[in-house]
Amino acid sequence: xxxxxxxxxxxxxxxxxxxxxxxxxxxxxxxxxxxxxxxxxxxxxxxxxxxxxxxxxxxxxxxxxxxxxxxxxxxxxxxxxxxxxxxxxxxxxxxxxxxxxxxxxxxxxxxxxxxxxxxxxxxxxxxxxxxxxxxxxxxxxxxxxxxxxxxxxxxxxxxxxxxxxxxxxxxxxxxxxxxxxxxxxxxxxxxxxxxxxxxxxxxxxxxxxxxxxxxxxxxxxxxxxxxxxxxxxxxxxxxxxxxxxxxxxxxxxxxxxxxxxxxxxxxxxxxxxxxxxxxxxxxxxxxxxxxxxxxxxxxxxxxxxxxxxxxxxxxxxxxxxxxxxxxxxxxxxxxxxxxxxxxxxxxxxxxxxxxxxxxxxxxxxxxxxxxxxxxxxxxxxxxxxxxxxxxxxxxxx
Amino acid sequence: xxxxxxxxxxxxxxxxxxxxxxxxxxxxxxxxxxxxxxxxxxxxxxxxxxxxxxxxxxxxxxxxxxxxxxxxxxxxxxxxxxxxxxxxxxxxxxxxxxxxxxxxxxxxxxxxxxxxxxxxxxxxxxxxxxxxxxxxxxxxxxxxxxxxxxxxxxxxxxxxxxxxxxxxxxxx
Numbered sequence: 315x316x317x318x319x320x321x322x323x324x325x326x327x328x329x330x331x332x333x334x335x336x337x338x339x340x341x342x343x344x345x346x347x348x349x350x351x352x353x354x355x356x357x358x359x360x361x362x363x364x365x366x367x368x369x370x371x372x373x374x375x376x377x378x379x380x381x382x383x384x385x386x387x388x389x390x391x392x393x394x395x396x397x398x399x400x401x402x403x404x405x406x407x408x409x410x411x412x413x414x415x416x417x418x419x420x421x422x423x424x425x426x427x428x429x430x431x432x433x434x435x436x437x438x439x440x441x442x443x444x445x446x447x448x449x450x451x452x453x454x455x456x457x458x459x460x461x462x463x464x465x466x467x468x469x470x471x472x473x474x475x476x477x478x479x480x481x482x483x484x485x486x487x488x489x490x491x492x493x494x495x496x497x498x499x500x501x502x503x504x505x506x507x508x509x510x511x512x513x514x515x516x517x518x519x520x521x522x523x524x525x526x527x528x529x530x531x532x533x534x535x536x537x538x539x540x541x542x543x544x545x546x547x548x549x550x551x552x553x554x555x556x557x558x559x560x561x562x563x564x565x566x567x568x569x570x571x572x573x574x575x576x577x578x579x580x581x582x583x584x585x586x587x588x589x590x591x592x593x594x595x596x597x598x599x600x601x602x603x604x605x606x607x608x609x610x611x612x613x614x615x616x617x618x619x620x621x622x623x624x625x626x627x628x629x630x631x632x633x634x635x636x637x638x639x640x641x642x643x644x645x646x647x648x649x650x651x652x653x654x655x656x657x658x659x660x661x662x663x664x665x666x667x668x669x670x671x672x673x674x675x676x677x678x679x680x681x682x683x684x685x686x687x688x689x690x691x692x693x694x695x696x697x698x699x700x701x702x703x704x705x706x707x708x709x710x711x
Numbered sequence: 712x713x714x715x716x717x718x719x720x721x722x723x724x725x726x727x728x729x730x731x732x733x734x735x736x737x738x739x740x741x742x743x744x745x746x747x748x749x750x751x752x753x754x755x756x757x758x759x760x761x762x763x764x765x766x767x768x769x770x771x772x773x774x775x776x777x778x779x780x781x782x783x784x785x786x787x788x789x790x791x792x793x794x795x796x797x798x799x800x801x802x803x804x805x806x807x808x809x810x811x812x813x814x815x816x817x818x819x820x821x822x823x824x825x826x827x828x829x830x831x832x833x834x835x836x837x838x839x840x841x842x843x844x845x846x847x848x849x850x851x852x853x854x855x856x857x858x859x860x861x862x863x864x865x866x867x868x869x870x871x872x873x874x875x876x877x878x879x880x881x882x883x
Contacts, residue, residue, distance in 0.1 A: 369806060370806075371806075372805070372806040372808070373806060373807070422819055422820075422821075423818075424790075424842075429799045429802060429803055430803075432792075432795045432796055432799045433796070433799065433803075435792075439792065439795065440790070440842065441790035441791070441820060441841045441842040442790070442841065442842025442843045442844065442845075443842075445842070445844075462844070462847070462848075463844065464840055464844060464845070464848050465840060465841045465842045465844075465845065466838065466839065466840060466841075467787075467790075467819070467820040467821050467839050467840070467841040468821050468824075468837065468838060468839050469819050469821050475838060478836075478838075479838060483849070486849070503802075503807070504795075504798075504799060504802070504818075506807075507802045507806070507807025507810045507815075508798065508802065508807075508810060508812070508815030508816075508818070509815075510807060510810065511802070511807065511810035511811065511812040511815055512812045512815065512816075562836075563835075563836035563837060563838065564834060564835060564836060564837070565783065565824075565825075565828040565833060565834055565835070565836075565837040566828075566834070567828040567829050567831075567832050567833055567834045568829065569829070570755070570813075570816050570822065570825055570826070570829070571812075571816050578834065579834065582834065582835075586836075696819075696821070697816055697819055697821070697822070697825065698819065698821045698822055698824055698825025698826075698828070699825050699828055699829065699837075700821065700824075700825070700837060
């Protein structure tokens with residue numbers, strides 16, 4: 315693993331396949347649109363603030379990341395955030411009408427806004443609703459031929475898992491023309507009280523990879539990434555913003571909520587992603603880590619990255635934007651892949667907001683860093699032992 | 712393909728008539744079966760919901776027939792509606808002061824997959840499809856071409872018992 319040598323035991327076609335990223339969009343607590351995300355990350359703006367949407371006055375933790383208010387669609391808040399993310403991605407990709415598209419939707423709780431919706435069998439309490447919403451939007455507003463819409467839910471690894479599933483699905487004989495990987499999760503009293511009960515949140519804005527970190531900041535986002543095969547995408551005049559080169563999935567098989575102390579699952583996922591991408595670790599320009607800022611996750615991830623990167627561990631810059639927007643759960647991996655592609659296109663990776671005293675021997679960014687290489691590794695992990703990794707690259711403008 | 716099915720009538724393999732077999736006389740045949748099959752491998756059994764227990768029984772019945780599974784694909788058609796209600800009943804009052812952390816962890820649709828992975832030490836690729844249409848999701852190539860354990864759960868939102876089906880497939 316350390317030298318990133320390509321293995322021959324993986325499916326040849328899958329290993330050789332790359333998917334072009336032809337569009338993306340997002341809404342995060344830093345604002346609507348990819349520029350707002352990147353501007354905020356670059357400026358080290360922290361959007362983790364006192365929660366407005368539900369009462370936290372009796373809780374120790376009162377901060378979270380919230381998207382700006384938008385008009386509800388169909389009586390729900392979630393679609394109001396997902397629609398502009400989809401519009402931004404579709405405008406960038408220019409997917410023509412009648413394109414055959416598979417929708418993969420990453421989420422942990424769908425459009426759920428409140429625990430009360432659980433009691434009343436509210437329409438928001440249907441985890442497949444966001445996938446149907448994206449499919450309907452694509453059909454009705456863009457005349458896209460949606461071949462299927464599936465909900466992928468591997469906890470906080472869901473976003474990166476959709477990219478892995480997309481690579482798999484595009485490798486089939488009956489593959490669609492494109493995959494729209496979308497993600498959404500909302501900050502709710504349902505989720506907030508649960509993480510409070512787990513004592514997993516910091517009372518202050520989260521501090522990924524800091525020795526003094528004390529937990530994550532719960533947050534919310536909507537994100538969309540459009541993936542196609544590169545040749546047909548270029549031949550129709552699409553801009554290729556980046557490429558997904560390889561993916562790896564694994565499970566710790568250790569504990570329902572705590573990660574494997576040694577980072578076994580993430581190490582295996584990273585190894586598989588590098589092998590599938592046929593990318594040696596020395597070719598990585600940066601790592602966009604999961605970096606939730608919980609004591610256990612970050613320690614696990616530091617060990618897993620040290621093991622995966624081997625001799626290159628101290629040379630590959632590591633960053634994450636969770637210090638800016640908190641943990642957005644299902645869509646987190648998609649938001650972070652978007653941010654890293656944009657970082658490569660700009661030639662600069664932004665540092666970890668909130669980081670004062672880095673833990674470990676990795677090169678976790680305290681300051682902005684010029685990127686020497688376009689290729690990056692994105693890691694994710696989630697409750698249930700899920701680990702997911704992709705190797706991707708940004709393509710300069 | 713080897714298929715195991717668990718319903719309120721009992722468990723069966725490869726289309727046989729379902730029954731609880733030697734556990735039929737137990738007060739709770741499902742609980743007795745899962746304790747006998749995997750009790751030594753999962754100390755959390757008393758805290759798991761019946762949907763997860765059925766999934767464990769179904770997976771055990773196919774995995775005991777030989778193959779180690781490299782990959783796990785789980786389809787949970789109803790998401791986690793019942794688990795959500797169980798957790799929220801502890802979290803709704805007193806601003807969540809009594810919220811149960813273990814019940815909260817079970818509200819993820821992927822929690823069943825986590826228990827399956829831990830119980831059977833499945834450390835390979837693991838994917839969960841949730842909600843309507845989850846059953847139709849193809850297994851895909853992310854499993855790397857090795858054997859795949861495909862567990863499907865449905866009907867658990869309507870009553871005490873639904874259905875758990877496990878297939879062990881050697882290749883696509």
